[in-house]
Amino acid sequence: MNKQQAKERIKELREKTEYYAKKYYDDDNPEISDFEYDMLMVELRNLEKEYPELITKESLTQKVGGHVKEGFEKVTHEVPLQSLQDVFSLEDVEDFDIRMHQKAKENGIEEVKYVVETKIDGLSAALEYKDGILVRGATRGNGLVGEDVTKNLKTVKTIPHKIDEKINITVRGEVFISKKDFEEMNQERQENDEELFANARNAAAGSLRQLDSKITAKRPLDIYIFNVQKIEGKEFNSHYEELEYLEKLGFNVNPVRIPCTNIEEVKKAIQKIGEMREELTFGIDGAVIKIDNLKFREILGTTVKVPRWAVAYKYPPETKETILKDIVCQVGRTGVITPMAILEPVKVAGSTISKTTLHNEDFIKEKDLKIGDTVVIQKAGDVIPEISKVVKEKRTGKEKDFEMPRVCPVCGAEAIREEGEAAVRCTGIECPAKLFRNLVHFVSREAMNIDGLGENIIQQLLEKHLIENIADIYSLSFEEIASLKKNGKKFAQNLKNSIENSKQNDLYRLITALGIRHVGGKASKLLAKKYKTLQALAEAKFEELQEMNDIGEVMANSIVEFFAQEQTKDLLKRLEDAGINTKAIEEETTDNRFEGQTFVLTGSLQKFTRKEAEDLIEKFGGKTSSSVSKKTNYVLAGEDAGSKLTKAQSLGVNIISEEEFENLIK
Numbered sequence: 170m171n172k173q174q175a176k177e178r179i180k181e182l183r184e185k186t187e188y189y190a191k192k193y194y195d196d197d198n199p200e201i202s203d204f205e206y207d208m209l210m211v212e213l214r215n216l217e218k219e220y221p222e223l224i225t226k227e228s229l230t231q232k233v234g235g236h237v238k239e240g241f242e243k244v245t246h247e248v249p250l251q252s253l254q255d256v257f258s259l260e261d262v263e264d265f266d267i268r269m270h271q272k273a274k275e276n277g278i279e280e281v282k283y284v285v286e287t288k289i290d291g292l293s294a295a296l297e298y299k300d301g302i303l304v305r306g307a308t309r310g311n312g313l314v315g316e317d318v319t320k321n322l323k324t325v326k327t328i329p330h331k332i333d334e335k336i337n338i339t340v341r342g343e344v345f346i347s348k349k350d351f352e353e354m355n356q357e358r359q360e361n362d363e364e365l366f367a368n369a370r371n372a373a374a375g376s377l378r379q380l381d382s383k384i385t386a387k388r389p390l391d392i393y394i395f396n397v398q399k400i401e402g403k404e405f406n407s408h409y410e411e412l413e414y415l416e417k418l419g420f421n422v423n424p425v426r427i428p429c430t431n432i433e434e435v436k437k438a439i440q441k442i443g444e445m446r447e448e449l450t451f452g453i454d455g456a457v458i459k460i461d462n463l464k465f466r467e468i469l470g471t472t473v474k475v476p477r478w479a480v481a482y483k484y485p486p487e488t489k490e491t492i493l494k495d496i497v498c499q500v501g502r503t504g505v506i507t508p509m510a511i512l513e514p515v516k517v518a519g520s521t522i523s524k525t526t527l528h529n530e531d532f533i534k535e536k537d538l539k540i541g542d543t544v545v546i547q548k549a550g551d552v553i554p555e556i557s558k559v560v561k562e563k564r565t566g567k568e569k570d571f572e573m574p575r576v577c578p579v580c581g582a583e584a585i586r587e588e589g590e591a592a593v594r595c596t597g598i599e600c601p602a603k604l605f606r607n608l609v610h611f612v613s614r615e616a617m618n619i620d621g622l623g624e625n626i627i628q629q630l631l632e633k634h635l636i637e638n639i640a641d642i643y644s645l646s647f648e649e650i651a652s653l654k655k656n657g658k659k660f661a662q663n664l665k666n667s668i669e670n671s672k673q674n675d676l677y678r679l680i681t682a683l684g685i686r687h688v689g690g691k692a693s694k695l696l697a698k699k700y701k702t703l704q705a706l707a708e709a710k711f712e713e714l715q716e717m718n719d720i721g722e723v724m725a726n727s728i729v730e731f732f733a734q735e736q737t738k739d740l741l742k743r744l745e746d747a748g749i750n751t752k753a754i755e756e757e758t759t760d761n762r763f764e765g766q767t768f769v770l771t772g773s774l775q776k777f778t779r780k781e782a783e784d785l786i787e788k789f790g791g792k793t794s795s796s797v798s799k800k801t802n803y804v805l806a807g808e809d810a811g812s813k814l815t816k817a818q819s820l821g822v823n824i825i826s827e828e829e830f831e832n833l834i835k
Contacts, residue, residue: 287423294306
């Protein structure tokens with residue numbers, strides 16, 4: 170790989186890691202496994218090591234992945250809450266030990282001792298005590314600035330509001346939900362027709378970052394303290410001594426901590442923790458190897474992102490063999506037929522796996538999957554289980570090939586695969602499976618936002634034939650809704666109110682809710698802004714649609730096809746008859762000073778959040794982009810602006826500060 174190729178790959182890796190880090194840290198909704206993310210970071214780190222001149226401050230190798238959530242006060246950490254350098258083999262751990270011994274020799278340190286601890290899979294937080302009283306609690310955020318979640322942390326039963334000594338101390342811990350509590354919590358949510366949490370880490374993070382502490386108080390949060398960040402009036406020689414002192418003060422300290430005097434003991438400790446994973450009551454995503462001597466830690470210091478005196482060993486994804494008993498197909502909202510693997514139940518990473526998605530027929534062919542195969546299941550980072558490979562040597566000859574259906578398994582209509590696509594789709598206009606998924610999408614938060622109409626309620630409405638299409642939602646009677654639950658009058662009243670309120674939604678929400686293929690929230694806003702009414706959009710010509718920025722040929726074709734269907738015309742008439750707003754709600758301002766102009770935001774803004782700045786740009790008719798090009802009109806540069814600023818300078822794009830941006834919007 171030459172330098173230009175490395176530069177392009179680094180750019181791609183930075184974009185991917187930023188996106189996946191946001192989904193993990195900020196949205197509490199990971200899209201890939203921890204292992205897959207770690208491998209992207211390893212590749213990025215290695216390329217930056219080979220080409221150090223390509224390193225920028227914006228790279229996640231140089232900073233912590235989280236951000237501060239809007240709605241919380243910002244807290245500047247006096248002692249940064251850094252992340253850890255990941256290692257993926259015992260050879261890497263041995264290399265770390267060699268470096269530590271070299272540094273010890275250089276600095277006259279006689280012994281190198283370690284403490285090996287479980288790396289708890291949760292959300293990091295700092296607790297600050299003044300005179301023994303808890304005065305503030307904060308999330309890690311980006312390591313330097315976090316969120317003030319004091320009220321929420323005070324609802325965690327294992328966090329003492331007062332400790333046994335009147336001292337000033339700041340400690341760091343990991344907030345988590347135990348495996349048992351997580352299962353019970355999801356079971357309760359399922360019974361209440363609420364969306365399930367993907368995993369315990371997401372549940373803990375989402376619970377701690379609630380703006381309403383009453384919600385947090387209802388969640389079974391726990392914490393293990395693992396470090397003294399700062400303490401006044403006391404000194405310790407070792408980390409292990411610190412942890413024992415914290416226990417005496419009444420803190421809930423990480424229970425798995427193994428002192429080690431040499432590298433062999435460290436490797437045994439790593440192995441021991443690995444063997445304990447399934448039996449532990451809490452989830453872990455590795456083992457942390459720390460220097461025990463605190464004075465030696467001071468000598469070693471830290472980089473911008475990580476301490477030099479510790480590493481996190483990441484265990485390879487846990488795998489188990491099981492039998493692929495069958496392959497069945499599910500039909501989604503847009504008619505996509507997705508093959509699902511039915512497995513002999515097997516426990517992987519603390520949960521029982523009995524089915525998983527096979528994505529599409531190309532995936533099945535690529536893996537050479539047959540019904541009856543012995544397959545390897547992996548579930549890295551407690552995210553989505555997947556079949557990683559087939560154990561072909563265990564084939565008996567009785568295995569059966571699978572073929573994607575040529576008719577829909579639900580309605581019997583023809584199933585087709587269009588050229589250039591991996592998906593097979595049902596062509597049935599009135600397919601019940603498509604109707605169910607369409608209803609779920611229509612009422613979702615991003616669309617019509619009808620609170621209370623969850624999947625279980627929709628399923629009941631369909632089974633009782635109370636609704637047969639989307640418009641039927643608006644003709645449901647109070648009595649029909651109340652019949653769905655015992656003592657259902659209060660539920661019925663709340664749902665009726667929510668349905669009624671949805672009639673006044675802005676046009677873009679209705680466009681999103683209609684589920685037009687390829688048309689998401691951003692495109693819906695553009696279409697609503699241009700056409701003003703649903704009728705005008707329905708009459709739009711292909712040529713004018715495809716000429717719109719960010720619409721294009723594929724989306725334009727999809728829009729025209731959707732509105733040409735008789736079924737769509739009937740639906741729109743029924744929605745309008747029900748009193749649904751089909752017009753764009755005009756903004757108070759008619760000032761389009763940024764019309765036709767594209768902005769790119771980079772760096773940390775001080776006077777606006779990124780979303781506030783983007784909303785202002787859109788309000789005045791402009792649009793934002795994530796990348797700089799010759800078509801960019803302005804780059805709004807905040808503090809620590811990186812590669813986007815450099816590219817803007819090289820292209821001669823107009824670069825403005827926050828103050829200049831303020832002047833533009835006055």
